[in-house]
Amino acid sequence: MAEMVNVFLMGKRYEVPSGLTIMGAMEYAGYKLVRGCGCRNGFCGACATVYRIKGDRELKTALACQTTVQDNMYVATLPFFPLNKELYDIGKLRPDEQVMMQLYPEIYACIGCNACTKACPQELNVMQYIAYAQRGDFKKCAELSFDCVMCGICSSRCPAGISHPQVAMLARRLNGKYIAPEAQHLTKRVKEIEDGECAKALEAIMNKPVEELKELYNHREIEE
Amino acid sequence: MFTQEMLDSMKKVEAARAHNIATEPRRMTAEEKEELLKHYHPDYKEEGFTHLSMGPNAGDKVPEELCELLQGKSRVEDLELDLTKADYEADVLIIGGGGAGSSAAIEADEAGCKAMIVTKLRIGDANTMMAEGGIQAADKENDSPAQHYLDAMGGGHYANVPELLKKLVTEGPGAVQWLNRLGVEFDKAEDGTMITTHGGGTSRKRMHAAADYSGAEIMRTLRDEVLNRRIGGGDFTSAIELLLDEQGRATGAVLQNMETGEILIARAKTVIIATGGAGRLHYQGFPTSNHYGATADGLVLGYRAGAKLLYADTLQYHPTGVAYPQQIFGALVTEKVRSMGAKLINANGEAFMHPLETRDVSAASIIRECSDRGNGVDTGAGKAVWLDTPMIDQIHGEGTLEKRLPGMLRMYSKYGIDIRKTPILVYPTLHYQNGGLQITPDGQTCVENLFVAGEAVGGIHGRNRLMGNSLLDVIVFGRNAGQHASAKAKEVTLGKATLDHVQRFAKEREEKGIHTQTLSPKLLPDYTRKV
Numbered sequence: 001m002a003e004m005v006n007v008f009l010m011g012k013r014y015e016v017p018s019g020l021t022i023m024g025a026m027e028y029a030g031y032k033l034v035r036g037c038g039c040r041n042g043f044c045g046a047c048a049t050v051y052r053i054k055g056d057r058e059l060k061t062a063l064a065c066q067t068t069v070q071d072n073m074y075v076a077t078l079p080f081f082p083l084n085k086e087l088y089d090i091g092k093l094r095p096d097e098q099v100m101m102q103l104y105p106e107i108y109a110c111i112g113c114n115a116c117t118k119a120c121p122q123e124l125n126v127m128q129y130i131a132y133a134q135r136g137d138f139k140k141c142a143e144l145s146f147d148c149v150m151c152g153i154c155s156s157r158c159p160a161g162i163s164h165p166q167v168a169m170l171a172r173r174l175n176g177k178y179i180a181p182e183a184q185h186l187t188k189r190v191k192e193i194e195d196g197e198c199a200k201a202l203e204a205i206m207n208k209p210v211e212e213l214k215e216l217y218n219h220r221e222i223e224e
Numbered sequence: 225m226f227t228q229e230m231l232d233s234m235k236k237v238e239a240a241r242a243h244n245i246a247t248e249p250r251r252m253t254a255e256e257k258e259e260l261l262k263h264y265h266p267d268y269k270e271e272g273f274t275h276l277s278m279g280p281n282a283g284d285k286v287p288e289e290l291c292e293l294l295q296g297k298s299r300v301e302d303l304e305l306d307l308t309k310a311d312y313e314a315d316v317l318i319i320g321g322g323g324a325g326s327s328a329a330i331e332a333d334e335a336g337c338k339a340m341i342v343t344k345l346r347i348g349d350a351n352t353m354m355a356e357g358g359i360q361a362a363d364k365e366n367d368s369p370a371q372h373y374l375d376a377m378g379g380g381h382y383a384n385v386p387e388l389l390k391k392l393v394t395e396g397p398g399a400v401q402w403l404n405r406l407g408v409e410f411d412k413a414e415d416g417t418m419i420t421t422h423g424g425g426t427s428r429k430r431m432h433a434a435a436d437y438s439g440a441e442i443m444r445t446l447r448d449e450v451l452n453r454r455i456g457g458g459d460f461t462s463a464i465e466l467l468l469d470e471q472g473r474a475t476g477a478v479l480q481n482m483e484t485g486e487i488l489i490a491r492a493k494t495v496i497i498a499t500g501g502a503g504r505l506h507y508q509g510f511p512t513s514n515h516y517g518a519t520a521d522g523l524v525l526g527y528r529a530g531a532k533l534l535y536a537d538t539l540q541y542h543p544t545g546v547a548y549p550q551q552i553f554g555a556l557v558t559e560k561v562r563s564m565g566a567k568l569i570n571a572n573g574e575a576f577m578h579p580l581e582t583r584d585v586s587a588a589s590i591i592r593e594c595s596d597r598g599n600g601v602d603t604g605a606g607k608a609v610w611l612d613t614p615m616i617d618q619i620h621g622e623g624t625l626e627k628r629l630p631g632m633l634r635m636y637s638k639y640g641i642d643i644r645k646t647p648i649l650v651y652p653t654l655h656y657q658n659g660g661l662q663i664t665p666d667g668q669t670c671v672e673n674l675f676v677a678g679e680a681v682g683g684i685h686g687r688n689r690l691m692g693n694s695l696l697d698v699i700v701f702g703r704n705a706g707q708h709a710s711a712k713a714k715e716v717t718l719g720k721a722t723l724d725h726v727q728r729f730a731k732e733r734e735e736k737g738i739h740t741q742t743l744s745p746k747l748l749p750d751y752t753r754k755v
Contacts, residue, residue, distance in 0.1 A: 021551050027751040034460065034482050034748065038349035039515040041555050042635055043440050046349060066638050068551055087452050090407055122634070142409060147437065147630055150444065169448050173407025176445070180409060181416030189363040189397045201370040202390060210382050217378030218254050222427045223366065 005071040022049055022064035022075055036079030042066045045151035048078040048121070061119045061153045081152035083163040088170070095174040097136035104167050107134055109160040116154035116164055122147050126154045126164050133167050139179050141171035225640065230548075230649070233601050236573030237610050237647050244567055245615055249578045257585050264588035264595070266652075267538050267687075272508040278736045279527050279729075280670075285537040289505040290520060294527050295733065296744030298726045299464040300478050303487065307467065307721040310476070310491040314340035314456075315713040316706070317477060317492035319463040319522065322350025323439070323695065324678025325498035326446035327702030328709065333453045335710035341455060342490065344462035344482055344747055345517050348447045351500050351656075351679060352698055354515055355439025356558035356631060357423065358431040359403075359699075360692035361396035364420060367428040369393040376693060379425040379582045380658075380686020383535065387665045388684045392693065392700055399699040400432055408445045409434050411628075421563040423691030424543075425582035431692045436558050436631040439695055461488070462521070462747050465726055466495060466529045466674070469719030474529065474674035476721055482747070491721060493713035494673045496705045497522035501657040501679040502539075504749040510654040511554025513542055521745035522680040526661045528729050531669035534682035535659030540689055543568075543586035545653020547608030549639045554653045557632060559583075559691045561611060564628060565619040569610040569647065570599035576609075584688040587652040594651065601649060608649040617644055656694060658685050667705035673712060677705035 002017035007025050014029040023037060038046030047064035054072035064077060086103040093099055100107060107130050116126035129144035145168035154164045192198055208216070226234070252260070262268050274291045276284050286294065316332040318325045321343030332339035341347060362372040372393040377384050400418075404410060411419040411433050420429045434441035460482040467476040467489070476491040499522030503514025512518070527533060544557040562568070562579040568586070570576045570593050577589045590609050594600030600607025613632075616625045625644050626633055636643045660682035667675040678698045685693060733739075 019550055024551070028753045030752050032748070032750060032752050033516075037516050038345055039354045041354055041513070041515075041552070043437070043631070044346075044349055044353050044515070046346065066552075066635070068639075085448075085451055087454065089452065090449070146409075146435065146441075147634070149440070169444060172409055172441075173445060173448065176407040176409035177405060180412055181414070183363070183404070183410070183412060183416045183418045185365060185417060186361075186363045186397055186401055186404070190401050193369065193394060193397060198369045198394065201368055202373060202394065205370045205373055206386050206390060213374070213377060213382060214254070217374055220371075220374060220378075220427050223422070223429055 005069055007069050008074040010076060011074070016069060018069065020069050022062065022067050022069055023047060025069045026064070036064065036077045040065045043149060045149035046079060048081065048151035048153045049075060050078060051075045061121055063121045063151065078153065078156065081156050083152050083155055083166055085163065085166045090173055090177060093174065095138055095178040099174065100133050100136065100167070103170065104163070106161050107167055110162060111160060113159060115157040119153045119157045121151065121153060122149060124148060129168055130162060130164060133171055138171040138174045141168060142175035145171065229602055233571045234647060237569050237612055240573035241612060241615065244569060244575045244612065245618060247575065249575050251578045252581060252585065260588045260592065261584060264591045265584055266508050266510070266541055269508070273537060278732050278738065280530055280532045281536070284533070287505070287507045287537070287539070289507055290502065290523070290536060292740060292742050293520060293524050293744040293746055295738050296524065296740065296742045298528065298730065299743050300723060300726060301730055305478065305487065305489070305723070307489060307723065309489060311488040312340060312490040314338045314490065314492045316340070316494050316496060316709045317342070317490050318496045318498055319477060320498035320500060320678070321347035322498060322500050322678060323352030323443055323446060323698035324702035325496070326450050327699050328496050328498060328677055328706030329450055329455045330446065330453065331703045331706030332710040333455055335707060337710040337713055339455050340490065340492070341450065341457035342461040342463055342479055343459055346459045347450060348443050349515055349517060350443065351515055351518060352439045352695065353443040354513065354556065355695050356436040356556060357560035357563065358433035358438045358692045359400060359695035360423065360426070360430050360690065361400040361432060361696060362393060362428070362430055363397040363400065363418065364428065364430060367430055369396065371428055372396065372430065375426050376685065376690055379690045380688050383686035385683035391665055391704065392684055392697055395700045396696050399696060399703070403442060403445070403699065406445050406449055408442055411435065421560065422580055423559055423563060424580045424586060425690050431563060433560065436560055436629045442695060463525060464745060465723065466525050467721040467723065468529060468725050470722060471719065472530070473672040473719070475719060491718060493716035493718060494675060494709040496675040496677060496709050497526055497661065497680050498677045498702065499680050503654045507539055507654055510541065510652070511545060512654040513545055513554060513556035514654070517748060519746040519749060520657070521747065522676065523660060524745040526669060526674065526676065529671050529674065529725050531671045531674060532662045533659060534662040535687060536682065538658040538687045539654060540583055540656035540658055541587040541652035542655035543583055543590055543652055544611055544650040547606065547651040548603040548649040550605060551639060552635060553605065555635065556653065556655070557611060557648065557650055558629070561613060561616070561629060561632065564616045566611055566613050566615045569612050571601045572599060582688055582690065590652055603649055606651060608651045610647040611650045612647045613643040614645055614647060656689055658682070658687055658689055666708040667701060668708065673716060675705040675709045677701040
């Protein structure tokens with residue numbers, strides 16, 4: 001029998017095995033989740049959660065699927081936070097400083113409190129990537145924000161009303177589309193395919209009987 | 225933390241590391257692989273499977289859990305519905321908001337159609353979001369679509385539908401370019417050359433990645449594009465039955481609000497099923513790497529409407545699921561870890577197989593090591609083998625793992641395990657549904673105006689999928705379905721919506737003596753504790 005701990009889910013006390021994640025504890029307690037549960041693996045940001053350990057003044061944040069319960073943990077889930085997402089046509093934007101000024105001008109109202117960084121369950125330097133976005137350095141903003149799961153906890157703590165994950169999303173798309181150098185070999189191959197240059201070899205292999213295919217497969221050369 | 229047995233075994237792994245890095249284990253011969261699969265792969269077991277007794281695939285072998293749902297009771301059977309009203313109207317209705325559904329919606333919108341996505345969780349809560357390792361495409365000088373075809377055909381045991389595989393490999397480079405132009409950030413060298421690696425069973429390095437967030441990077445970009453295009457629909461809205469017109473053509477769906485239970489009617493000229501996989505059905509008791517909503521809903525909807533399944537008896541068990549710690553039991557450890565040089569090591573410190581065999585072979589080999597060969601490490605919840613992650617920095621230099629596998633590093637660090645220094649314990653986890661609904665190359669099922677894309681399709685990958693061909697398939701076949709469904713929508717005049725097929729299905733259940741009360745589609749698994 002596992003050691004049991006007390007957790008307070010939305011203020012109500014439950015006794016649960018000590019090794020469970022917060023999400024596991026909710027299900028153990030009887031919650032059949034609809035909201036606040038997505039990939040269960042730390043990638044989707046559906047299970048943003050705030051908690052406080054009894055006697056501790058600090059309000060902590062976490063992803064419920066990635067955090068183990070502790071004794072006397074007060075848990076509240078935050079499965080939706082109204083982020084501001086501006087609409088744009090990525091094909092018509094240019095990766096310059098003006099973009100952020102037009103779409104997300106509130107980033108320039110950042111007061112440098114760093115609450116966003118402290119809140120990030122992915123431990124990203126959120127305030128710093130916003131600083132890069134302010135300067136129009138989208139490559140750096142993209143790099144620092146890359147592991148963002150868009151859970152929105154940072155924005156819930158921001159006194160300036162910044163929707164950090166959306167700012168970072170825009171920066172990454174600008175970087176991926178305009179700033180990172182083009183893959184010449186990809187462009188070339190797409191054109192070869194469009195021009196029908198790859199069709200003949202493919203047809204030839206498709207027309208082979210299975211026995212011949214097996215021979216080819218079992219003796220194919222594997223790149224080092 | 226680690227048990228004494230784990231620590232003792234870990235010492236052996238450390239002691240043998242230099243030797244194991246230097247030696248390349250032999251790849252198995254075709255005969256050895258066949259023998260291994262027959263004895264150890266879960267697909268080859270008799271138990272765990274049953275035969276369908278009704279519907280378009282009556283007589284076919286399927287997993288027991290899937291059979292129960294395919295032959296289950298409709299959620300609309302006891303409802304009084306007014307099908308003459310429509311709460312939503314669209315040209316193309318897309319069920320599912322993952323990689324395939326989003327790609328389809330973008331293409332339908334591009335074609336000038338009114339597209340609508342309904343999804344039972346949120347757009348992006350999907351297996352695409354969780355794909356870590358990468359996406360294949362034959363775009364390097366030494367590679368070709370023909371070579372990609374050969375790899376996938378051999379890996380799939382020559383069961384792949386040739387015309388579908390042809391489409392996959394031919395449109396692969398175009399799909400990667402499309403993503404890149406939407407702003408997906410691929411790992412590139414200074415000059416723009418894509419950094420590509422091997423996956424299990426590939427003969428060329430054609431795995432493109434975005435660190436180990438490849439699927440997440442693709443999915444969040446597609447979602448952003450869907451939002452930018454103001455494509456309507458709804459989160460937390462499930463489809464619980466398809467609507468067919470009087471000629472038996474798909475013409476919409478019955479929807480249900482996942483929170484309030486409200487029933488809504490959506491009418492559309494064409495319908496695309498993009499509902500993904502089935503890991504949450506936990507076939508044969510396996511844990512899964514899949515997202516919360518992977519319950520084969522689309523297969524149930526399609527089957528009841530008369531669409532045929534193909535290879536519904538073949539599943540993919542990803543060789544390296546987390547076996548320890550228990551908080552993340554069954555979670556995915558990306559194949560990219562092995563692409564980067566980490567080897568599979570047994571309890572005695574021996575590299576017992578080549579790390580980049582195909583997934584079915586690798587999974588079977590790990591199961592053999594942990595069962596008959598008795599070379600597994602006890603985790604408290606079963607046996608496991610080591611994946612020697614510290615090899616990566618030793619081979620490629622310090623800092624490599626952190627840069628190329630940040631997600632893995634983070635996932636383990638939350639439980640106090642630094643995978644740069646400590647090897648990890650792994651065991652196969654239910655990962656992918658190889659089979660699904662049968663389509664023609666235009667993405668359509670045998671039910672007119674009903675299209676399918678993504679993991680819900682069967683046949684593209686034969687009986688075993690290669691790493692990186694699923695991210696590719698959701699993009700290629702998602703776009704394809706979006707394009708063809710919108711072209712078709714322009715020719716369709718809406719008929720009268722009916723649920724006659726559901727009534728016929730209920731009657732057939734009756735005739736076949738099936739009295740189970742299991743409602744399907746399942747929508748979500750139930751993990752609440754049963755006292």
